[in-house]
Amino acid sequence: MSTDTNLILEAEGIEKSFPGVRALSGVGLRVRAGRLVALLGENGAGKSTLMNILSGVFPPDAGTIRLDGREVRFTSPLEAQTHGIGIVFQELSLIPHLTVAENIYLGREPRTATGLIDYRRLNADTATVLARLDLKVAPTALIADLRVGQQQLVEIARAVSAEARVLILDEPTSSLSAHEVEVLFGVIADLKQRGVGLVYITHKFDELAHVCDDVTIFRDGRVVGESRFADLTREAIVRLMAGRESQELFHKTPAQLGAELLHAEAVTLPGEGVGRPFLVEQVSLTLHRGEVLGIFGLVGAGRTELLETLFGLHPERATGRLSIEGRAVEFVSPADAIAAGLALAPEDRKRDGLVLPMSVAANASLASLDRTLRGGFVSETREAAYIAPYLERFRVKTPSLDQLIVNLSGGNQQKVILAKWLATGPKILLLDEPTRGIDVNAKREIYAFIDELAGLGLGLIVVSSELPEVLALADRVLVMCEGRKTAEFSRADATPERVLHAALPDLAALAS
Amino acid sequence: MADSKYTAFFARFRSLLALALMVLALSLLSEHFLTADNGWNILRQISVNLCLSIGMTLVILSGGIDLSVGAILALAGAVAAGLLKNGVGLPALDVALQFTTAGAILAGVLVGGALGWVNGFAITRFQLPPFVATLGMLSIARGLTMLWTGGFPITGLGDSFGRLGTGAFLGMPMPVWIMLALTAVFVVVTKRTRFGRHLYAVGGNERAARLTGLNVSRIKLAVYTLAGALAGVAGLIVTARLDSAQPNAGLGYELDSIAAVVIGGTSLSGGRGSVTGTVLGCLIIGVLNNGLFLLNVSPFWQQVVKGLVILLAVAIDKMNTRNRDS
Numbered sequence: 001m002s003t004d005t006n007l008i009l010e011a012e013g014i015e016k017s018f019p020g021v022r023a024l025s026g027v028g029l030r031v032r033a034g035r036l037v038a039l040l041g042e043n044g045a046g047k048s049t050l051m052n053i054l055s056g057v058f059p060p061d062a063g064t065i066r067l068d069g070r071e072v073r074f075t076s077p078l079e080a081q082t083h084g085i086g087i088v089f090q091e092l093s094l095i096p097h098l099t100v101a102e103n104i105y106l107g108r109e110p111r112t113a114t115g116l117i118d119y120r121r122l123n124a125d126t127a128t129v130l131a132r133l134d135l136k137v138a139p140t141a142l143i144a145d146l147r148v149g150q151q152q153l154v155e156i157a158r159a160v161s162a163e164a165r166v167l168i169l170d171e172p173t174s175s176l177s178a179h180e181v182e183v184l185f186g187v188i189a190d191l192k193q194r195g196v197g198l199v200y201i202t203h204k205f206d207e208l209a210h211v212c213d214d215v216t217i218f219r220d221g222r223v224v225g226e227s228r229f230a231d232l233t234r235e236a237i238v239r240l241m242a243g244r245e246s247q248e249l250f251h252k253t254p255a256q257l258g259a260e261l262l263h264a265e266a267v268t269l270p271g272e273g274v275g276r277p278f279l280v281e282q283v284s285l286t287l288h289r290g291e292v293l294g295i296f297g298l299v300g301a302g303r304t305e306l307l308e309t310l311f312g313l314h315p316e317r318a319t320g321r322l323s324i325e326g327r328a329v330e331f332v333s334p335a336d337a338i339a340a341g342l343a344l345a346p347e348d349r350k351r352d353g354l355v356l357p358m359s360v361a362a363n364a365s366l367a368s369l370d371r372t373l374r375g376g377f378v379s380e381t382r383e384a385a386y387i388a389p390y391l392e393r394f395r396v397k398t399p400s401l402d403q404l405i406v407n408l409s410g411g412n413q414q415k416v417i418l419a420k421w422l423a424t425g426p427k428i429l430l431l432d433e434p435t436r437g438i439d440v441n442a443k444r445e446i447y448a449f450i451d452e453l454a455g456l457g458l459g460l461i462v463v464s465s466e467l468p469e470v471l472a473l474a475d476r477v478l479v480m481c482e483g484r485k486t487a488e489f490s491r492a493d494a495t496p497e498r499v500l501h502a503a504l505p506d507l508a509a510l511a512s
Numbered sequence: 513m514a515d516s517k518y519t520a521f522f523a524r525f526r527s528l529l530a531l532a533l534m535v536l537a538l539s540l541l542s543e544h545f546l547t548a549d550n551g552w553n554i555l556r557q558i559s560v561n562l563c564l565s566i567g568m569t570l571v572i573l574s575g576g577i578d579l580s581v582g583a584i585l586a587l588a589g590a591v592a593a594g595l596l597k598n599g600v601g602l603p604a605l606d607v608a609l610q611f612t613t614a615g616a617i618l619a620g621v622l623v624g625g626a627l628g629w630v631n632g633f634a635i636t637r638f639q640l641p642p643f644v645a646t647l648g649m650l651s652i653a654r655g656l657t658m659l660w661t662g663g664f665p666i667t668g669l670g671d672s673f674g675r676l677g678t679g680a681f682l683g684m685p686m687p688v689w690i691m692l693a694l695t696a697v698f699v700v701v702t703k704r705t706r707f708g709r710h711l712y713a714v715g716g717n718e719r720a721a722r723l724t725g726l727n728v729s730r731i732k733l734a735v736y737t738l739a740g741a742l743a744g745v746a747g748l749i750v751t752a753r754l755d756s757a758q759p760n761a762g763l764g765y766e767l768d769s770i771a772a773v774v775i776g777g778t779s780l781s782g783g784r785g786s787v788t789g790t791v792l793g794c795l796i797i798g799v800l801n802n803g804l805f806l807l808n809v810s811p812f813w814q815q816v817v818k819g820l821v822i823l824l825a826v827a828i829d830k831m832n833t834r835n836r837d838s
Contacts (some may be wrong), residue, residue: 313723335725344723352723355716357783366713367724369706377704420724 006032007069008197009054009085009166014063016049018437023049024060024221031166031197036188036211038229039201041218041241042298042467042500047201048090049221051168054199055087056080078107086164088155090171090201094143101126101139104158129161132190134183148175153184160187167191168199173207174300185210203298204505205234217241235497238504242467242496250447253455255475258289260326261459262310262428267320269302269309269483279305280318281483287428287459292450294474295463297503302483303463304347307430310461311344312337324427338367341427345417345434347463353417354405361387361401364416368423390419394449411442418449429453429460435469447473467496479503526828527777527792531799538803545806552685558798559687560585562791563746564769565776566698567628567739569790572773573702574735575715575782576635576642580649581743581769584627585762587657589747592620593666593757596673613672620751621744627653628740632733650766657759667756677753687749694742698787711735716783771818772797775825796821 009031016024024046031037039047053060056074064071067083074080077087094103101122102109110118110125126139135153143151152175159167173181188198188211200211208215208229215232217225217240225232225240262285269280280302287293297303309318312331322329324340331337334344346352355363361380364387365372372383384401391401394415398408405413414434421429431450435443450473454460464470470477477494479487479502487502539546564581571578594600596616601608611619627649634645679686702708713721714731722728746765751757776793778785800821804814 311723333725333727334723335727338725346720346723351717352719355713355720355783357716357779358712362709362712366709366721366726369709373706377700378706378709 006034008033008067010066011050011054012064012066014050014053014065015061016046016053016058017061022221024053027063027218027221027223029054029199029216029223030214031199032214033165033195033197034192035213036192036198036200037214037216038208038212039199039216039218040237042465045218045241046221047218048170050218051087051170051199051201054080054166055085055168081162081164084163084165085168086159086162086166087168088152088159088170088172090174092148092151092155094151094155096144097142099140099142100130100137100146100154103143103154104129104161106158108162125161126157129157132160133157133187149177149180152176153180156184156187160191164196166197166199168201170201171203172200173202173204181207205237238497238500242500250444250451250472252472253451255292255454256290257475258291258457260286261289261291261324262287263323263326264310265321267306267309267318267322269305269314269318272317278483280309283320283480283483283485285461285478285485287461289427289457289459290454291475292454292460292462292473294470294477295461295480296467296470296477296499297463297465297480299465300482301480301503303480304432305483306480307344307432307461307463310337311342311430338424338426341425342430343367343421343424343426343428344430345414345421345432347432347436349410349413349417349436354413356404356406358405359402360391360396360398360405360408360416363405364391364420364423367420371423387419387423390423391416393422394419395445409438409442411438411445414438414442414446415449418446422453427458429458430463431460432463433465434462435464435466467499470494471496471499481505524777524786524789524792527775527789527796527825531792531796534796534799534803538799538806542803542806545803550802550806552688554795554798554802555688555691556685557802558794559685559691560746560749561765561768561772561797562691562794563694563742563749564765565772565790565794566694566787567742568766568769568773569776569778569785569787570698570702570711570735571642571739572770572778572780573711573715573782573785574732575718576732576735577770577780578628578631578646578736578739579643579766580627580631580646580653581739581746582762582765583650583653583657584624584740584743585747585750585765586757586759587627587653587660587747588620588624588744589751589761590657590661590666590757590759591623592616592673592748593669593751594660595619596669597666613670616673617676617748620748621741624744624747625737625741628743629733629737631740632736635736636729636732661757661759663759665756665758669751669755669757674752674755677749677751677755687753690745690749694745695787695791702787707731707734712783714782768797771822774822777825777829779829793825 007030011029014024014027027046027050029050041047052058054065056077056079059075066072072083104126105122110121112118123139130137130139133153133156135150135157137146137150143154146154152172156172172184176184191198212229215227215229215237216223217237219241265284267280267283268278271277271279283306285293295303308314310322312334315332329340350356355366361384365383372379372386374382388401396412396415396419398412405416408416435446450460450462462470462473471494475491477489477499478485479499481503482505489498544550564585567581568578595611596613599608599610631646631649634640635642676686681689702711710721710726710731713726714728718728747762750761772793773790774780775796776785776789778789797818800818801814804817
């Protein structure tokens, strides 16, 4: 037991695995009354997983959580809430067509003697909470009519009004204005005064000096540093976040650069109403035959949107110029992009990449079915004969071609997607997080395939939020932050620190 | 274990087993059930529902729903009957067009296809949910039928048209011929053409289909157009069999066809199922209705039993899907 008297919440030895990935291994966290602990780490380091465990979204595989020294086990967010743990999620979880007041008190509405909702008290209480956050909206306003920043404040108001003893804030300032951030910091100071323990996740270093007391640094599902904020320099923090034992996963073959394959100039994608005005802003890039271009950035940097725009998914909104092998092209649909020799393996395989009710063969042949028709009709024999070599080439492990794709492991599903695209004879492969959620052996195989395909003269763009992955694979690294290209490094110049500096919002200006 | 062909086979096998058990039980319970005449009866009775249900299968496989097929059936039948009986006058040109039987049949199918196309257009162009778009069309087509007929049946359509409903060829009733031909065509379309494969892909994962370069809108437009045209065919059969176009024909038929599709193992969330499953679904409903009638069960109870069969079929299907995904 700790001698730390201010300790409210203590997690120890937390383990969590998802199919194919170990998200947390033996992680601990201490939250003290009246202090704010910042969780720092790259995307995928395990911060959000830990927050989900602490707030009861899912249970840990092993480890203990102690609240006031007593071991607790939450089976639902509601249970965590009743124990005084509040959380503000990064993604908004408000109900758009209910009012501000109804959202803030959802599930704990004040009732009248007859059991109906006491709207008078509901709205009065809400007005008090909103005043504390200096949020000038009516309690009866609909959430849908609010700006995103205001919505985020309502979310914070909900957590604050629950009088939580531990409040977790997951990137709470991502869409707040400067004034709103200031107000939030005031609220945080006030909560500290009242003895609330705070956990704060952020990528914005300049915020830390205003609110932070302690830091806990995550990397690859482990805690790699724990200290008082005052004892650490920025450089020390970045080194802890980025530095790691060199992963001997893969040895890259030196690239044989060929002619220019793809050139994009000033690619811009405006946002859709809410959020940032531009998801992608004035990004230019060049890709050669035999080259692997890595794109690194944190979540929300606009990497996926950039690939989607190149692939012709946003013809009505996007601007910019594109040329393939020196010829200007314009894609109004993915079909155009595919015809020009592009292929996209999307980030979320289940949502965007696979047709889950179909077989391995049908998924693999979907983009090249035309090449397997016999007299205009589908022939399963010819289809299998055409697609099997591609599946073998990527060593897809499946009991049969008729196996449903949903039964394959993540690594094998990704290989099926690679086979599907290679069967179209592409020139350019766009790979969005190609190793997300797959195990280390399959990862190694995918790396080798990427290397091999580059050796065959294809051009590849690999988007990843795993820094070591980008550094291991890429001939050149393009770094994005908040929709803009902030830096571009040759393989030799791309050190982890420099790349990460360029990817972090307030440091990006220094790096470029 | 979860090989796609085996799961499809077992799903089919379950429906077949259910059908066989029903036939066996009814044969024991009623001496009138297992006779040639009654067999043709059942087939004739399900022919209209099967025409609608084949179209509904395409729509549901694509991830949508079509509530307008019953109303389109009525309008297509009424238009064909009206053109056949009265022709159409073009006062401006001072001509009155007379329609042959073939012309009227073609017009009926075209009307159905055109309204189906409008459904598809509303769904793909204006992004209306299929439920809403086709609910609107249900009302529009029913209203147009009333306007066209003035609310009265159009009767006395002549022998050559009537043969479509009551005639026979090589000893087999015409509606059964039509039903078999359409089944054969659409089994091939769904299983052996590029369009069919793309249809499954769109219903299974529309986003993935779009990212693979499929023209999702064109596929959906084709699906709803086909569903409308098939409803037109069903309308012709109904009209010819009664020798009369009833303004209220096809009322609620959309629900029967959804039931047949669902009992046949096609998933309402799209991408999973088959035309052959739907044929079994229609047969199960047909045999059930016929058997309960022969056993003098009240029609009210027949509805209750049909409802229970739907719930049972989908519950079994769900149980299997859950086992597979875990």
